[in-house]
Amino acid sequence: MQPLLDAAEVERIIRDGVPMSEFASMRVESVSPGSALVRIVFQPWMIRPGGTVGGPVLMLAADSAMYAVVLAHIGNKPMALTTNLNINFLRRPEPVDVLAEGRLLKLGRRLAIAEVLIRSEGSDDLVAHVTGTYALPP
Amino acid sequence: MQPLLDAAEVERIIRDGVPMSEFASMRVESVSPGSALVRIVFQPWMIRPGGTVGGPVLMLAADSAMYAVVLAHIGNKPMALTTNLNINFLRRPEPVDVLAEGRLLKLGRRLAIAEVLIRSEGSDDLVAHVTGTYALPP
Amino acid sequence: MQPLLDAAEVERIIRDGVPMSEFASMRVESVSPGSALVRIVFQPWMIRPGGTVGGPVLMLAADSAMYAVVLAHIGNKPMALTTNLNINFLRRPEPVDVLAEGRLLKLGRRLAIAEVLIRSEGSDDLVAHVTGTYALPP
């Protein structure tokens, strides 16, 4: 599973096509065989009751990491579409940056399946675990 | 399943605790026994490649509708927490308002399980189907 | 969404291809536009601690109902494959027959997405709610 694009190229494609990724200060930190790491820079509007990072921000991080790892391995085909996403929330995420590591479980001709491990900056514990499916353009 | 709060009360609790709900122009349209309807007002930053509404916006709509229907039926306990959310994307959502109808499938003492039917304003077709679990505060 | 096959034809295809369906006394009760109803006849080996029907039996019922509703609408193409299944367990199922109602949420060219409502014979309450995706043969 050799990547076709590097982190900067993947970030540019996502930033160009998905305005909300800029809003959420999404950055593609790195790309490696079968995986991609995405950062969401913490901002005060991201909190929820209890002072932790809200669930929709983790879901945005997960979707971005899946999109990043898929694009990195299929090239500049932004019409790849999520068809399913399942997220389990494990621990309350501190109000700091969110790091989402997307890993391809399968890259087929028509479908890609990935998992995403989500952590808070500065901790090894998972705050959420995600699996999802992408339908790939022909 | 009689609601304990009306739509305005639920919207106020969510708006007070979740700043991003204001960002996304989230409105609680109505509450009825076992269900709640949430609207996300379309804004240009919500699009993704293809000109449709991005997946994270639908996930925000789904999470808001689940939170709304749970709060409406358990009262003002904002520490209810999503533990799992599963979303299937069915059709590409037009660039218009998103309507998310949360329905309680089970309201137990410790867990609530809900489904969310997501449509685009002006159409009866589902654009996404969601199920999820909330852990309820003691 | 007009079915192409009736209940007896769908049952025969599943019985021929899936020996465990006979084991579990799986029956296709009915097929109608967009839906199919499957029965698993209760047998004593299906129980789990507490005297209720075990989770794997409900998952078998769900998978059978999804397969049945998909085959009914695409015709005799047994190579349709489940790619994702998500099940929420809602109530403990009594030790009686299991009824699983599969409903198509989307029937595309490459993917079908369905939900399954699972009940115990003699009750309207849901014991489990399922969504899943099938990859369709070309």
Place this chain on the structure above:
Amino acid sequence: MQPLLDAAEVERIIRDGVPMSEFASMRVESVSPGSALVRIVFQPWMIRPGGTVGGPVLMLAADSAMYAVVLAHIGNKPMALTTNLNINFLRRPEPVDVLAEGRLLKLGRRLAIAEVLIRSEGSDDLVAHVTGTYALPP
């Protein structure tokens, strides 16, 4: 995460409470901190069209591995109940034994969340990936 029970004890509890586990020749191969390995011995009735192992058998393997890893770490409390299970099917499983490795992602007071990696005997490739939630008895 130190286990409280060994593989033989966990297998005995499951065999005593879940008759279908004997049916499917389920064995608990090993237990270690945070994980448990379960084997389903292949039998001809487990096939589906294409000559591969059927989805419900993988779901049984997944549910057994989750139950095994949970019991191993909470002790002999068979009333632990699955509340959610999500499975992604990755590759067609050969008609050989199924190995399911359950790993705890979180062990809370009220909920346990686990993932299960499913392989065919003799191969390192994943044939399915599962996540699930257990409600723990008080």
